[in-house]
Amino acid sequence: METSRRTLIKAGAATGVALGVPLASASPADARKHAARLRSDPFTLGVACGDPWPDGFVIWTRLALEPLAGDGLGGMPSVPFRVEWEVARDPSFRRVVRRGSQQARPESAHTIHVELHGLPADRDYWYRFRCGRFDSRSGRARTAPRRGTMPSSLAMSFVSCSQFEHGYFTAYRRMAEDNPDLVLHLGDYQYEYTAGDYEAPGGNVRDHEGPETTTLETYRQRHAQYKTDPDLQAAHAVAPWLVVFDDHELDNNWADETPEKPEDGFLARRAAAFQAYYENMPLRRTSVPRGIDMQLYRRVAWGELATFHMLDTRQYRDDQGCGDGYDTDCPAAVDPSRSLTGAAQEAWLLNGFRRSQSRWDLLGQQVFFAQRDSDEGPLKTVSMDAWDGYVASRDRITQGWVDADVRNPVVLTGDVHAHWASDLKLDYDDPTTRTVGAELVCSSITSGGSGADSASGSHPWLKWNPHLRFQNNLRGYVRTQITPTEMQADFRCLPDVTTDTAAAFTRASFVIADREPGLHQTYDNPPAQAKRDGRSDREIGRDTIRWETQRP
Structure with missing residues (x-):
């Protein structure tokens, strides 16, 4: 029985097996x-x-x-x-x-x-x-500014999805060169696969060491391999980080106690992955794992300028409904009893909205928040692994910040290996309803290989999802400048990740003005070759589905 297995692993933590409880003491x-x-x-x-x-x-x-x-x-x-x-x-x-x-x-x-x-x-x-x-x-x-003070600005960058095999971590280096005050890593810091099991288009440029990560030894080894990368080391050394995990720190598409595919010993694997994650991340003692449980959602304030609500959308979620990929009219997706955050984390977040005195409330989280319908026709086809697969959960949180009169809510997202920018709605099916927030989605550092460039507005899904404002499939990161009057977001891109010398450039910039929810585009840098591989817009759209549903 699953509960007894969980209890057994928790008991193991109490005996000193878990991190933070020394097995033996040595003299100084x-x-x-x-x-x-x-x-x-x-x-x-x-x-x-x-x-x-x-x-x-x-x-x-x-x-x-x-x-x-x-x-x-x-x-x-x-x-x-x-x-x-x-x-x-x-x-x-x-x-x-x-x-x-x-x-x-x-x-x-x-x-x-x-x-x-x-x-x-x-x-x-x-x-x-x-x-x-x-x-x-x-x-x-x-150190962060004191509560009650209003800093003049905060330079914050956020990143996600760094598959070691798929490319060089040059985007980390370019981000470090921007000298941010704060970095958010929104998940998929490392990947679990054996060398070659997850191949990028055009092939992998380097290999993982060791087998698929399933034990404490293999997770430790994999984290160490990633940490040897000089570009990642430079990014860590330049500024403090706020980190949260997604799925690949453990296993693709896992949900609470459910693995992607049935496997014996998954709870022991989860405990090992969490211990290795804590060991290798600059986290406080409050996040020391206890068996298969790890307190990762937390709030960090930057004076009265910004509050970062760092969410955990894996550890407490109901399993994805109707499979892990895209589905049409899945009953589970609209079931009000299902949650992506779990009840306790949802209550914690809503309470944070009610108590917030910040100019900007930023949700650092993992999966696509806005509705993203991939079907041009009357049917709605959406990702079960995103908030679209947990519509009631998303509605409660969005309504929660509206009811609390949160001044400037912004969702920061990773996971999908592409840059996106979205206006957020209470009702996505009626484009005339008011905008109540904004979402900024960073591309991957490397995952998916170099990707493809395209002109702003060319992705076909933007045509029938008018709240979706921007998409680009190159690798990179998002650089922001937050002030009391506005938040500017620059979508930084690299032309490729197959070499370690690529320069970063800004493909597009958006501004969110204080008390004006939604995005205002301020800069659009047309690519020199919008479709360098000759594919049509519709083929690009199909590839988006393929990479999000068929990734290993």
């Missing part, structure tokens, strides 16, 4: 001796910062001498190591404000999470680590 002297004996650099996976609050943030690193080691422990001896850390007000570390040390233990794959408190608000900091005679690279951290 021993940990220091082990660090002194290191003969090569253990900081091969870089550094990271996350979850900024007005008085602090989390800094992270992980020791790995051989990152791709099959046991997932990075070639580290099975002993604790003393790791020193310091935080400074300047990048040269002349004004150190905090320092300390922690033991990096084998039972947590030699990861370090330092949770800083008591720092002044709204300031830049720099941090670094040392183990023995080796220093890590430095990273930039930042």
Whole structure:
């Protein structure tokens, strides 16, 4: 019985198997001796910062001498190591404000999470680590502005979907070069497949190491492989991140306790994936997994300028109705009892709307929010894996921000491997109804290969979904500038991901004005070759369905 299996795994967490409960203690002297004996650099996976609050943030690193080691422990001896850390007000570390040390233990794959408190608000900091005679690279951290203050601006970029095999992570590098204050990663940070099982059009440019990730060892190894990428390391080092997972951090299209395909031991796989995810992300102690459960939805405020409601649309959802792909008139999609967030998270979100005093309320989440009908005719054909498959759940949340008089609601989305921009409605079937918000969807970093460029407005679905305002199928990220009067979004694109030197450019820009829900396009950069592979608009539309329904 599923419930008893879940209880068993939860009980395992209480015995000390789960992350955050040390199996054994070592003396500080021993940990220091082990660090002194290191003969090569253990900081091969870089550094990271996350979850900024007005008085602090989390800094992270992980020791790995051989990152791709099959046991997932990075070639580290099975002993604790003393790791020193310091935080400074300047990048040269002349004004150190905090320092300390922690033991990096084998039972947590030699990861370090330092949770800083008591720092002044709204300031830049720099941090670094040392183990023995080796220093890590430095990273930039930042405290959020205090509540009750109105910052003049926030430079925030958001990303999703980085399939290592499908291309180079150049988009991470280009994002880092923009020097954002904050980065949101909205899911599919890593992918679970064996090398070659998920192939991009034109072939993969590099391979995954190891088998499909199903165990703690293989998830740790896969995270380590991704963290070795220099472009990803640069993106982590430039600013604090807010992270949430989607499906591929565990298994394609999973839903709560249901895998994509029947498999024995899925709950144990879920517990392993969550533990490895926490180990490798700059998350606070409140997100330490307990068996198969992980508290990931949370709120982060940026003074009175913005509140980020970071959602988890996988862990509590009802299973997708009528399959995982596109379907027409699926009864489950409109069943009011079904939820994408689960009842507790939905209540938490609605309460956050009612209590919000922010100029901008931003929902950082994973799957397409607006209605997206792929059928030109009278039938409605939509994705079961998006909010279209949970219409009542979407309606309750949209009505919730309307009833709470949320000043400027904006949904930030990943997952679909293409840039999109949408006006949000209470009734998508009546285009004359008022717009009540906006959705910005970032393309993938690499997933799906290089993609294809097209002129703004050329995607066929925009013709019969008038609330959909923009689409482009190149890879990239979304760069935003948020001020008290407006939010500008630049859809940044790369011409290809098969080389590691591609430059980024802005294909289109939109502005959302304070108290004016909806999108105003301010910039449209026509592509030099709108359809470089010679396909028609309708073929491009069919390919969108194919990639979202037939991906492995």
